[in-house]
Amino acid sequence: MTLQDTPPSGTRSGPPASPDSRFASFFDDPRWALAMIRATVLEAAHPAIGAALIENSTFVAHPWRRLRNTFLSMQRMVGADEQTREREAARLNRMHARLKGTDARNRPYDAMDPGARAWVVATLFESSVTMFRLSGQPLEQEFMEELYAEFQDMLGEMGDEPGHLPETLTAFWPYYDKVVAEELENTEAMRVILYKLFDHLPAPPLLSGLPTLWATGRALVAPVVGAIAVASLPEPFRRRAGLPEMPGAHTLMQGAYLAVGLTRFLPARWIAPENVISLLSLTPDSDDPRARTVAALHSRVKRAGALLRLLSPLPDRPEPTGYATPTGYATPPTATAHRHDAEDFFRQVLDQTGNGSLDWPDLAAMARELASRLDLDEPEETRLYQAFADWWRELQAALDTDGDGSVSAQEYAAAAPSLAGPALIRVAEVLFDVTDKDGSQHIDADEYRALFRTAFHREATGADGATYTRSAFVKEFLAFMSGRQRTTPFDPLLAEA
The missing domain is CATH 1.10.238.10 (EF-hand)
Structure with missing residues (x-):
């Protein structure tokens, strides 16, 4: 028996998304990356979700891998193929059923909690609406209602009973404001995402051979991304959580949404998320034809680095220790x-x-x-x-x-x-x-x-x-x-x- 065979009472029939759906169209919009960061911060601020993330998730040690897996999962869940959606929903439910425990304050959490799962969907919907508003393109009421229905369908596809998300868009906004005002907390997971994750973000496989270049770029970009994320959060929560706000952060945030939005006029193959993520994930021995080009670029950079070290004065080196061999000294393992x-x-x-x-x-x-x-x-x-x-x-x-x-x-x-x-x-x-x-x-x-x-x-x-x-x-x-x-x-x- 599949999830589609037994749809929860009161949910909409049919697939939650199709190739021309409102939600599916966001995947090729570069602004969606900023919206996803914002939604993830709001999810992590929920006590149950934050505890599950900090205790079980690999987002700290393996952020790029988690990004790729999350994107792939969302693609499956909003795709037009019914069997793929059913299979992915079942997989996610099995995964969530294994994530339960108690947080640092001895409060139980369970990733199958319907209220927490509804909040995840709520943050995705609200951040999508905010994405357009901050870009100077506020959505029309009819568009928002259709979009909200698609997000409700996503919960139905997961097998959740109706009622955990308000039935209408008009009722959604009071629900959202109430959760923000009364339930969200300054959780450890939220602080990690805002302040530690971007500051210590490891290089993706594509740039793993360029640590200096990556560290320099990260040092410049990380504070800006963090400031944009904080500035985009609801004002009541920012005040209650004591999140610092940089002067001019709102202007910076709106400028970022506008600037990133302009990239959607670039050729589709350049900005398609699946292409970007697959490129960042390339390893030198991949069977992807692009891997040979990446390997060649890495080799050129390494040779340039070796030449630079050759031309630079070498520091004094201590006398070798160990035992003599025909080719020099070998240090015994210690x-x-x-x-x-x-x-x-x-x-x-x-x-x-x-x-x-x-x-x-x-x-x-x-x-x-x-x-x-x-x-x-x-x-x-x-x-x-x-x-x-x-x-x-x-x-x-x-x-x-x-x-x-x-x-x-x-x-x-x-x-x-x-x-x-x-x-x-x-x-x-x-x-x-x-x-x-x-x-x-x-x-x-x-x-x-x-x-x-x-x-x-x-x-x-x-x-x-x-x-x-x-x-x-x-x-x-x-x-x-x-x-x-x-x-x-x-x-x-x-x-x-």
């Missing part, structure tokens, strides 16, 4: 070096939520990313989550020396080899099974790309040049997840932002 490598791996791979410790939400985030990449159905998805849950119990028993229920970077670094236990082997085997869609006991090129989104690695293929065996897959996964081997296909999958 416990400190191993510890640093382990702590780097902990930060880049294991701590998916970016909170400084390894907890179940970190491994759940890995399972969620893998299941999303492979577009798994419920039985396969459950198998994968169960395998990660078993691994988490094994890690707790082996590494949680102080019994606080989580694993610190120090605890991990002191006993990193314990990662490669039987439960991790089981994770690798389950992942192989769900990737091997045709059950051939080999991963072919198409199955490989579905998981890694890169070209099929020739060094990993078998004699026929087109397969990846179970033993090779499991071996490589174990080597990566135990921190023994980097530069594997799993790096862009689980380590990159």
Whole structure:
């Protein structure tokens, strides 16, 4: 039985969006990026949503990956294909059902709470309306009513009972003002988005080889983006949350919306969100033809940097230490070096939520990313989550020396080899099974790309040049997840932002 087979009483019939729908048209509007930032801040200010984000989301450690996944999910939910919408709604409901707990003030939260889910849709609708108003193009009443109906349909598609969003647009505005005035808080998740996320935003894969250039641009842009986001928030909430406002921020905000809006007159292929996101996500070994151009540009920049270092005076270097070899000196590996490598791996791979410790939400985030990449159905998805849950119990028993229920970077670094236990082997085997869609006991090129989104690695293929065996897959996964081997296909999958 699907969601479409049993529509909630009182919801509109038919798809929530079509290629010519009001909402679908926003996806190619560059201003939608600013509206999404604003909506995300308002979502994070809701106590239940903010707690779920800060405890479970990867938006701190892997913002670009989360952006790509969120955009893909929204595309599926507003698309014209009914089966795709049903499948995505079911996937989102399974994901939300796993996100529950208590916040820092010991208040329970549940991502399936219908009021919180209605607020997410409300922020998207209101931010869409605000996007046009701030751009000097206020929407007509008829357009807003049609748009609001489409957003209501989105909740219906998710299976939520009607009534959590007001039935009419006229009743929506008092509801929205009441939530803003009485329920929103200055949450930790909201502060992270406004002040930490943009200030520490890691480079996307496209610019990962240009850290200086990225850091310089980020230092200039981050405060401006934060100021624009704050200035766009409702005035009552800004006052109550004590959010600082820069002088001239309102002028800056309106100028930004107007300037970004002008880019919609550029060729569509330049500004299409899916093209921009896919370009930012490119890795050098991707099978995308553009990857070769990106790799060539990276190589030229690196050569220019090497030439600059060659022409610059070198600092004094200490005498080499270690033992002599025919080609010079080799420094023996030290416990400190191993510890640093382990702590780097902990930060880049294991701590998916970016909170400084390894907890179940970190491994759940890995399972969620893998299941999303492979577009798994419920039985396969459950198998994968169960395998990660078993691994988490094994890690707790082996590494949680102080019994606080989580694993610190120090605890991990002191006993990193314990990662490669039987439960991790089981994770690798389950992942192989769900990737091997045709059950051939080999991963072919198409199955490989579905998981890694890169070209099929020739060094990993078998004699026929087109397969990846179970033993090779499991071996490589174990080597990566135990921190023994980097530069594997799993790096862009689980380590990159």
